[in-house]
Amino acid sequence: MGLPSLHRKPKTQRAKRALEKRDAKITENTKKCTFIRGGNTSETVTRALKELYILKKTSGIMMQRKNMMRPFEDRSQLEHFAKKNDSSLFLFGSHSKKRPHNLVFGRMFDFQVLDMVELGIDKFTSMYEIKNAKCMSGTKPCLVFSGDLFETEHEYKRLKNLMIDFFRGPVVPNIRLAGLEHVISITAINGKVLFRSYRVSMKKSGSKTPRVELQDIGPSMDLVLRRCHLASLDLYKQSMKKPKQLKPKKKKNIKHDVFGTKLGRIHMESQDLDKLQIRKVKALKRQKPSDVKKDAEVGVETKKAKTDDAAR
Amino acid sequence: MASQSQQHVVENVLKQAELQEKRFKTTEVDKALDVDLDLGNLLAVDPNPLSLKEFKQNRESFLTSLTRDNTQLLFNEIWKLPVERSDDVIIAKMPEPTTILPREKHVPKDKPMTRWEQYSKVKGIQKRKKSRKVWDEEQKKWVPRWGYGSKNDESRDWMMEIPDNADPYEDQFAKKRKEKRERVAKNEFQRLRNVARAQRLKIPGHGVKPKALSNKPEVNMAIHAAKQSTASIGKFERKLPKEPITKQMGKRRKFDPLCGDIKKEHSRELAILDSMNRKKPKMDVTRAVNKEIQETQASQQADKGDRRKGKSGKKTKISKKALPKTTKRKKGGNSKKTRRH
Numbered sequence: 001m002g003l004p005s006l007h008r009k010p011k012t013q014r015a016k017r018a019l020e021k022r023d024a025k026i027t028e029n030t031k032k033c034t035f036i037r038g039g040n041t042s043e044t045v046t047r048a049l050k051e052l053y054i055l056k057k058t059s060g061i062m063m064q065r066k067n068m069m070r071p072f073e074d075r076s077q078l079e080h081f082a083k084k085n086d087s088s089l090f091l092f093g094s095h096s097k098k099r100p101h102n103l104v105f106g107r108m109f110d111f112q113v114l115d116m117v118e119l120g121i122d123k124f125t126s127m128y129e130i131k132n133a134k135c136m137s138g139t140k141p142c143l144v145f146s147g148d149l150f151e152t153e154h155e156y157k158r159l160k161n162l163m164i165d166f167f168r169g170p171v172v173p174n175i176r177l178a179g180l181e182h183v184i185s186i187t188a189i190n191g192k193v194l195f196r197s198y199r200v201s202m203k204k205s206g207s208k209t210p211r212v213e214l215q216d217i218g219p220s221m222d223l224v225l226r227r228c229h230l231a232s233l234d235l236y237k238q239s240m241k242k243p244k245q246l247k248p249k250k251k252k253n254i255k256h257d258v259f260g261t262k263l264g265r266i267h268m269e270s271q272d273l274d275k276l277q278i279r280k281v282k283a284l285k286r287q288k289p290s291d292v293k294k295d296a297e298v299g300v301e302t303k304k305a306k307t308d309d310a311a312r
Numbered sequence: 313m314a315s316q317s318q319q320h321v322v323e324n325v326l327k328q329a330e331l332q333e334k335r336f337k338t339t340e341v342d343k344a345l346d347v348d349l350d351l352g353n354l355l356a357v358d359p360n361p362l363s364l365k366e367f368k369q370n371r372e373s374f375l376t377s378l379t380r381d382n383t384q385l386l387f388n389e390i391w392k393l394p395v396e397r398s399d400d401v402i403i404a405k406m407p408e409p410t411t412i413l414p415r416e417k418h419v420p421k422d423k424p425m426t427r428w429e430q431y432s433k434v435k436g437i438q439k440r441k442k443s444r445k446v447w448d449e450e451q452k453k454w455v456p457r458w459g460y461g462s463k464n465d466e467s468r469d470w471m472m473e474i475p476d477n478a479d480p481y482e483d484q485f486a487k488k489r490k491e492k493r494e495r496v497a498k499n500e501f502q503r504l505r506n507v508a509r510a511q512r513l514k515i516p517g518h519g520v521k522p523k524a525l526s527n528k529p530e531v532n533m534a535i536h537a538a539k540q541s542t543a544s545i546g547k548f549e550r551k552l553p554k555e556p557i558t559k560q561m562g563k564r565r566k567f568d569p570l571c572g573d574i575k576k577e578h579s580r581e582l583a584i585l586d587s588m589n590r591k592k593p594k595m596d597v598t599r600a601v602n603k604e605i606q607e608t609q610a611s612q613q614a615d616k617g618d619r620r621k622g623k624s625g626k627k628t629k630i631s632k633k634a635l636p637k638t639t640k641r642k643k644g645g646n647s648k649k650t651r652r653h
Contacts, residue, residue: 023417024418024419142355142386160357161411173406174403174406176404177404194375205337206339207339212383213380
C-alpha cells in the first residue's frame with residue numbers, strides 16, 4: 001500500500017470480511033492453487049491439469065482460457081493471477097517441441113514467486129482409463145515419499161517440500177479413521193519422479209490396526225525434473241518465520257534430572273549468617289573460650305549475691 | 313500323566329496361534345532405515361535406497377508394495393493416537409504437523425495504537441457496545457440509532473425551526489447538510505491519519521503532498537527545477553562529468569530585449585491602449601469553436617445515455633494538461649480530449 005488515499009475503506013460488511021480473509025494472518029488459510037494452461041497444450045498436459053484440479057477441487061481454481069506465458073522468463077502474469085485469486089500455489093501446463101508435456105509446479109510468498117519446478121511428463125495414465133471405484137474428491141490424502149534422492153539432492157529436497165505443500169490439503173485437528181482412503185506416493189528412482197495415486201482398503205488383521213491394501217486409481221505420471229527456480233536461502237528462511245504468538249512459550253527455571261524429578265532454582269541475596277534476624281536462644285550463643293571460663297565463675301558468684309539479697 | 317495333558321494343552325494353544333497367523337496377514341513391516349512419520353500432515357518419508365533390479369522387473373507391483381509398506385507403517389502410528397467416539401464415528405486427535413513449510417504471506421506486523429486507543433488505555437476507559445436500535449417516543453417504535461430510518465436522518469426533517477439568533481433568509485437545510493459533510497470529512501481525515509501512522513508514512517500536516525514522479529521525463533524536469541532553485545539560478549551547481557547544460561527546459565519562452573526597436577515598442581503600446589478603449593468585446597474564435605464542439609458532444613453523449621438504459625455513461629476524468637488553455641474546464645458531462653497545440 002502506497003499512499004493512504006488509495007486505502008479505501010470497504011463500504012459493506014461483506015467486503016470487509018472478504019478483505020480480512022485475504023489479509024496476512026497469524027494462522028493462515030488453506031493454500032489455494034491456480035491451474036493455468038499455456039499458449040500451446042497437448043492432450044496429455046490438459047488431462048493431467050484437469051485431473052490434478054479434481055484432486056484439489058475444494059481449494060483450486062482452473063483458468064478456462066489459454067494464457068501465453070513463460071513462467072521462467074516473466075513472472076508478472078503469474079503473480080497477477082495469484083493476487084486476483086488469492087492463491088499461493090500454481091500449476092502451469094504447456095507443450096512445445098523443446099519441452100514436450102511440460103508442467104510447472106510453483107508456490108508464492110507474499111504474491112512473489114518463491115519456488116518453481118519444471119517437470120516433464122514421460123508417461124501419463126488417466127484415472128478414467130483405470131476402471132475401478134475411486135475415492136471422494138476433497139479427502140485429505142496420505143503422502144508417501146520414497147527414495148534416497150529426496151534426502152541427498154538439494155533440488156529434490158525442495159521438490160519434496162513443494163509437493164507436500166501442494167497435496168497436503170487443509171490442516172485439521174481431528175481425522176476420521178475410516179476416512180483415510182487416499183494415498184499419494186511420490187518415488188524418486190533412476191533419475192525420475194513417479195507419481196502414483198492409490199485407494200486404501202482396510203482389511204482385518206489379528207490386531208487393532210488394520211491391514212492396508214492398495215489399489216491404483218490414477219492418475220499416474222512418470223515425471224522428469226527439468227528446470228527449477230528455487231528461492232535463495234534467506235528468502236526461504238524469511239518465508240518460514242513463525243509469528244511470536246505461535247511459538248511455544250518456554251517455561252523458564254524448570255529442569256528435569258535423571259530420575260525424572262522436576263527441579264527449579266531459587267536465587268537468594270548474599271546473607272551474613274551472624275546478622276540474621278532469628279529468635280535468639282542463649283544456649284546457641286557463640287562465645288570465646290576465655291569468656292566461657294569467666295562466665296562459669298561469674299555465674300556462681302552472681303547466684304550467691306542474689307540469694308544474699310533475697311535473704312535481706 | 314499330568315505332564316502329558318499339559319503338553320497336549322500347550323500343543324493346542326500353539327496350533328491355534330498358527331491358524332490365526334495364517335488367517336490374517338500381518339501388520340508388521342521391516343525396514344532397514346526408520347521411516348520418518350509426520351502424523352500432522354499424514355506424511356511418511358522413506359529414506360531407504362530402492363533396488364533398481366526389483367523395480368525393473370515389475371514396476372507397478374514394486375511401487376505398490378513399497379507404498380503399501382510405508383502406508384502400513386503410517387497407519388500403525390495413526391492407530392496409536394488418542395481416539396474419540398461420537399455416534400458411530402471414530403475420530404483420532406491429530407498432533408501438530410512437524411514438517412516446516414513456508415508461509416503463504418508474511419507475518420502480520422503489530423499495528424501501533426491510535427491516539428484514542430492510547431488515551432483510553434491510560435484513562436482506563438472501556439469500550440461499550442451500543443445497540444443498533446433505539447426507542448423513539450414520537451414514532452413509538454424501535455428505530456436505528458444511525459443510518460436510514462434514524463432520528464438524524466436527512467429524509468426525516470420536512471420542517472426545521474430557525475433559531476433566534478440566525479439570519480431568517482439562511483437555508484437551514486443546506487447548513488445542516490454542510491455541517492454533516494464537514495463532520496464526515498473530518499472523520500475521514502482522522503482515519504487516514506491513523507492509517508498513515510500505522511504504516512509510518514510521512515504526511516504533511518498542512519498543505520499539499522509532494523508529487524510522486526512516475527516517469528523519466530518528469531524526474532528530469534524535477535532535477536532541473538531543483539538545480540535552478542538556488543540564489544544564483546543554478547550557475548555554480550556541481551555537474552556530473554558528462555551532464556549537458558540545458559538552458560531552458562519545458563516550454564521555451566522568448567523575451568524581447570528591454571530597449572531596442574523603438575517603433576516596435578511604440579506600436580505595441582498603442583495596441584494595448586486600443587484594446588482598453590474598445591467598447592465591444594473581442595471574439596476569441598478558437599474559444600468559441602471549442603465551446604461549440606463541447607456542447608454538441610455533450611448532447612450526443614446524453615442521447616447515447618438515453619438509448620442504453622441499463623448502462624451509465626462513463627465519466628472520463630480529463631487531466632488538466634490535456635485540455636488547451638483556451639477552453640473552459642467543465643465540471644461533469646463528457647468532453648473530448650483535445651490536444652494542446
